[in-house]
Amino acid sequence: MKRVCIIGCGSIGSLYAAHLARVTETWAYVRRPEHARALNEYGISVTGTHEFHTKLRATTDPREMPEFDLAIVASKATQTAEALGPVAHLFKKGAILSSQNGLGSEEVIAALADTYVIRGTTFMSGTRHTDTHVQYELDTATWMGPFEPTKTPFALVKEAAELIASSGLKAVALEDARPAQWSKLIFNSSVNSVAALTELPHSFHFAEEKDFDDLGHLLHALMEEGKSVAARLGVKLYEDPWEMNKVGAQTDHPPSMLYDIRHKLKTEIDFLGGAIAREAARAGIPAPLHTALYRLIKGKEESWTYESKSRPAAK
């Protein structure tokens, strides 16, 4: 794999782009012209867990772009079609890896691009300070495996994982990536939904189980429900989401959906709790808690634009 394209350069996309640019020809396909200009002129600075500066190519114009051996889609799950659509034809001889949150992005990618798709889940975390500066935080792996419907050869997955590993990031090729994806999905959907509705960051409350009204009981119940959906769908989990939650609850990290809610941006709920709720409904498996929180967050999004005919709030 000689030429790589990163689609979407938020914090995760910027981390992939910067690291890969050190070992192979790397392009960034971005939405804003000033973002592309800054990347072309300055490159990317990584600080934190890794510290370096690197140059790369960036553009907003598909006509300037060659064909690629690998794409990594790192946009928000809600923006996959918009981000990948205009360049989807450039990966026919290669493969496309989704590193996005939740469930369902691979299906969107496979519908847009006639190529091999790789199911990916990343636990890396970072903070994007500017268009050209990203801070690397958790140095954890990208788990990847064949997306079943495109019959992606495992050798291709291994090649992509080796390329990512050679760039200094962690990557693991798995024959079946669904256990990894579902482990993170259950963790992520539970924590993000509760953060979105309470507007608490991933604080100690999420693991507190002393009193009847403690939030930890709800997180625990959401994760048990997610695990039972996974089990009944035949997906064995990779890690226990509740253990992941206990660690995360010590960080006060603001989950991405909390950021979205605070800024009234469409959330990824359809790919997180909504994906669990829908998969469960399709298979006739009960998932009342994920379903309830999914509908509340859809209602919350609706409230931003709903023109109420009512007077100001009163009794």
Add this chain to the structure above:
Amino acid sequence: MKRVCIIGCGSIGSLYAAHLARVTETWAYVRRPEHARALNEYGISVTGTHEFHTKLRATTDPREMPEFDLAIVASKATQTAEALGPVAHLFKKGAILSSQNGLGSEEVIAALADTYVIRGTTFMSGTRHTDTHVQYELDTATWMGPFEPTKTPFALVKEAAELIASSGLKAVALEDARPAQWSKLIFNSSVNSVAALTELPHSFHFAEEKDFDDLGHLLHALMEEGKSVAARLGVKLYEDPWEMNKVGAQTDHPPSMLYDIRHKLKTEIDFLGGAIAREAARAGIPAPLHTALYRLIKGKEESWTYESKSRPAAK
């Protein structure tokens, strides 16, 4: 019953005070001196469904107050002890009616005052425009019955109901007021919790059940859950909360808890969804949805004061 005291003059308290002042000696016991002053100087104007002006006595000082035949506690359920405590000794020869939201206020009143307690539920609604002007909206009944632990004679309940009815408001004395209280409780807790978490008023979304993500499914499930808790506690319902919801969802009325959330005021969740969750837990009855929403709203209240150690929201 010759002398009545209204404790707390929000919209509901103001409606009771103004109507009762037309037919009997009526006092308002309020918290703010300027509120008492305005009521003493001007009285109360009622507009809307009823239109009149009336004078009454108001004070913030228990030492100025005589003994009463009837008190109506109309404060928020969260403020019962604070509102009633200083005057609780003035009702020993009479009775105290709670017209508050939810479940649990009668217990608080009975613990504070050595007298008969009347279990009340009101469906009246109004908007309080100023300290001395309240707009009367829904002209619906106060349902009232004996609070069982104080062995309140039914004759006393009837006397209180007749007094309220003679003032122009609707009132119904019931041998058992729990069916009425639980009907409103289930309706109120479901609608308030969903409004608090989505920040939608009681809009059409609350009855919408076409698509998988529609909020009406959640309201329906909350009400079914509440009904099953009531049934297993042996309480037969007075009205179907789902039918009440379908009517309410056409009003865009902002439920009181939505007002609280918008103004970061402690909500009545402990007396609404929290009361259903705790009663169910005590009796070993499952109530996962009310319990989940209860914990989310407690988490939301917590977020207003939680000093996060985290940086601004990022990925």
